[in-house]
Amino acid sequence: MERPTIGDIRDALNAKFSGAIVSEEEQYDFTVFTIRKESLLEIARYLYNDEQFQFRYLTTACGIHYPSSPEPFAMMYQLHSLVHNVRIRFKTYSASKDPEFDSLIPVFSAANWMEREAYDFYGFRFKGHPNLKRILNVEDMDYFPMRKEYPVEDLTREDKDDTMFGREASGYDRKKLMKE
Amino acid sequence: MELSKDIAEKEYTTLNLGPTHPATHGIFQNILKMDGEIVVDAEQTIGYIHRAFEKLGEHKPFYQITTLTDRMNYCSSPINNMGWHMTVEKLIRCELPKRVEYMRVIIMELARITDHLICNSVVGVDTGAMTGFLHIYQWREFVYEIYEEICGARLTTNIGRIGGFERDFNDIAWRKIKHFIKEYPKSLKEFEKLLMRNRIFMDRTIGTGPISGERALNYGFSGPNLRAAGVDYDVRVMNPYSSYQDFEFIIPVGTQGDTYDRFMVRQHEMWESLSIITQALEKLEQLEDKTSFHAEVPEFYLPPKEKVYNEMEALIYHFKIVMGETEVPKGEVYHCVEGGNGELGFYLISDGGRQPYRLHLRRPCFIYYQAYPEMIRGGFLSDAILTMSSMNVIAGELDS
Numbered sequence: 001m002e003r004p005t006i007g008d009i010r011d012a013l014n015a016k017f018s019g020a021i022v023s024e025e026e027q028y029d030f031t032v033f034t035i036r037k038e039s040l041l042e043i044a045r046y047l048y049n050d051e052q053f054q055f056r057y058l059t060t061a062c063g064i065h066y067p068s069s070p071e072p073f074a075m076m077y078q079l080h081s082l083v084h085n086v087r088i089r090f091k092t093y094s095a096s097k098d099p100e101f102d103s104l105i106p107v108f109s110a111a112n113w114m115e116r117e118a119y120d121f122y123g124f125r126f127k128g129h130p131n132l133k134r135i136l137n138v139e140d141m142d143y144f145p146m147r148k149e150y151p152v153e154d155l156t157r158e159d160k161d162d163t164m165f166g167r168e169a170s171g172y173d174r175k176k177l178m179k180e
Numbered sequence: 181m182e183l184s185k186d187i188a189e190k191e192y193t194t195l196n197l198g199p200t201h202p203a204t205h206g207i208f209q210n211i212l213k214m215d216g217e218i219v220v221d222a223e224q225t226i227g228y229i230h231r232a233f234e235k236l237g238e239h240k241p242f243y244q245i246t247t248l249t250d251r252m253n254y255c256s257s258p259i260n261n262m263g264w265h266m267t268v269e270k271l272i273r274c275e276l277p278k279r280v281e282y283m284r285v286i287i288m289e290l291a292r293i294t295d296h297l298i299c300n301s302v303v304g305v306d307t308g309a310m311t312g313f314l315h316i317y318q319w320r321e322f323v324y325e326i327y328e329e330i331c332g333a334r335l336t337t338n339i340g341r342i343g344g345f346e347r348d349f350n351d352i353a354w355r356k357i358k359h360f361i362k363e364y365p366k367s368l369k370e371f372e373k374l375l376m377r378n379r380i381f382m383d384r385t386i387g388t389g390p391i392s393g394e395r396a397l398n399y400g401f402s403g404p405n406l407r408a409a410g411v412d413y414d415v416r417v418m419n420p421y422s423s424y425q426d427f428e429f430i431i432p433v434g435t436q437g438d439t440y441d442r443f444m445v446r447q448h449e450m451w452e453s454l455s456i457i458t459q460a461l462e463k464l465e466q467l468e469d470k471t472s473f474h475a476e477v478p479e480f481y482l483p484p485k486e487k488v489y490n491e492m493e494a495l496i497y498h499f500k501i502v503m504g505e506t507e508v509p510k511g512e513v514y515h516c517v518e519g520g521n522g523e524l525g526f527y528l529i530s531d532g533g534r535q536p537y538r539l540h541l542r543r544p545c546f547i548y549y550q551a552y553p554e555m556i557r558g559g560f561l562s563d564a565i566l567t568m569s570s571m572n573v574i575a576g577e578l579d580s
Contacts, residue, residue, distance in 0.1 A: 062538075
């Protein structure tokens with residue numbers, strides 16, 4: 001079996017899911033496909049089952065927050081075809097304040113905790129996830145700590161002023177957040 | 181005689197294993213549903229030592245994140261440190277001298293040996309054989325002494341810098357490394373004699389906590405646990421880093437994916453690591469370069485303190501690095517190394533600032549520990565404990 005190139009993968013995806021690939025870029029040794037989030041699960045299933053590609057290994061997945069972008073929330077997935085040693089990265093964006101993505105659990109069991117982690121830290125919901133609850137943080141936490149507006153320091157502390165060292169999260173007002 | 185309905189009905193017991201049960205070797209809880217001695221189902225609770233490394237990482241300059249990484253898998257912290265250094269080096273497109281890469285290989289393989297040594301001897305302890313653990317533990321102590329010679333620390337090593345090492349290895353370190361590869365095999369052989377073909381040990385471990393190769397892949401297993409299930413995925417071979425392509429070594433592979441296979445794979449990997457260290461020492465002998473211990477990347481490599489106090493350039497670069505005045509390329513980079521437990525990955529988004537914009541840590545433990553209920557279902561409680569220690573679940577890595 002021949003080792004598929006990135007071009008093969010792009011062509012196959014374009015033929016199978018027209019318009020699903022929004023953009024493509026090279027980031028160091030990875031090719032990053034930005035895809036529409038509606039096609040996420042189907043693309044993963046196709047790449048998993050396809051005899052030529054065999055992307056059977058979900059390396060990792062995580063959420064990302066770009067507060068100044070029109071589509072502020074993103075999920076990143078990395079797939080690895082161990083047979084051919086080809087790795088690709090998918091990113092999918094959501095403009096919603098309360099984003100929902102398809103769960104990849106039907107294809108990869110490994111996605112379970114990765115998605116719970118993304119829920120825990122970013123508040124993303126995953127359609128079809130059987131047990132979507134917090135995983136690393138305490139269950140009664142009422143915010144999503146990895147979103148950029150949450151500062152790293154405890155909000156109730158007043159003894160620290162780190163503005164000199166550039167530690168302040170962008171555009172947050174401690175007093176205002178406290179009131180909310 | 182007819183039994184009344186509530187007597188005949190089956191009853192299950194709920195058992196809390198953990199959070200601080202000594203047999204779990206770390207702080208995590210399992211809520212087990214038991215039918216007598218048999219585990220019917222399990223649910224894990226994790227996060228007891230969550231320290232928000234990913235969030236902290238967004239607020240620390242690159243060189244300070246090293247200290248976060250060695251608190252993940254604390255049984256093999258140098259691999260974590262170096263994985264992080266290599267991620268940043270990839271981002272800034274920095275190439276290291278061969279000598280530095282070989283020195284890193286030596287340290288990483290020593291770390292792998294200590295990691296496997298702890299895991300395997302603890303499997304022994306959980307089957308009732310305390311002797312192996314006590315006997316072989318001295319070698320972990322010895323490796324820690326080697327770390328101490330190189331970086332001054334033992335457990336949370338913070339070893340090396342972005343761009344290489346903070347100083348060259350001293351003579352004592354070299355001597356100790358040579359002593360280790362000479363003397364350790366004897367202890368390892370004795371340890372193998374004690375357990376490998378031991379009837380009790382084999383009865384306890386063969387067929388305990390098995391997982392098929394297909395399921396293991398689907399669960400994102402990596403490292404010795406995946407290889408025990410028969411999949412020969414090793415990052416060192418698949419995507420070599422730090423000149424691993426220059427070395428000859430075997431990837432041991434199991435067949436059943438059970439506790440015994442995991443034990444055997446780790447055992448064999450220790451021999452392979454010893455061989456890699458020997459090869460690295462030979463290669464270092466052959467290199468013409470006998471002195472370099474870091475790459476020439478003054479914008480990122482923290483200069484030695486004595487230079488900072490006495491040399492103009494070093495002071496300037498020190499100031500630039502610490503105050504975040506260096507130009508950092510923008511981009512996304514993923515780098516993975518073969519950690520003690522498998523693919524340890526760092527996903528770093530840089531927006532050109534002194535801290536990462538986003539840092540995601542792919543911790544192998546976190547990903548494969550979710551398969552635990554599937555592996556222990558239908559087995560005895562004591563086997564569940566054995567399965568956990570043979571999977572080498574490290575709380576620090578699990579909870580990040």
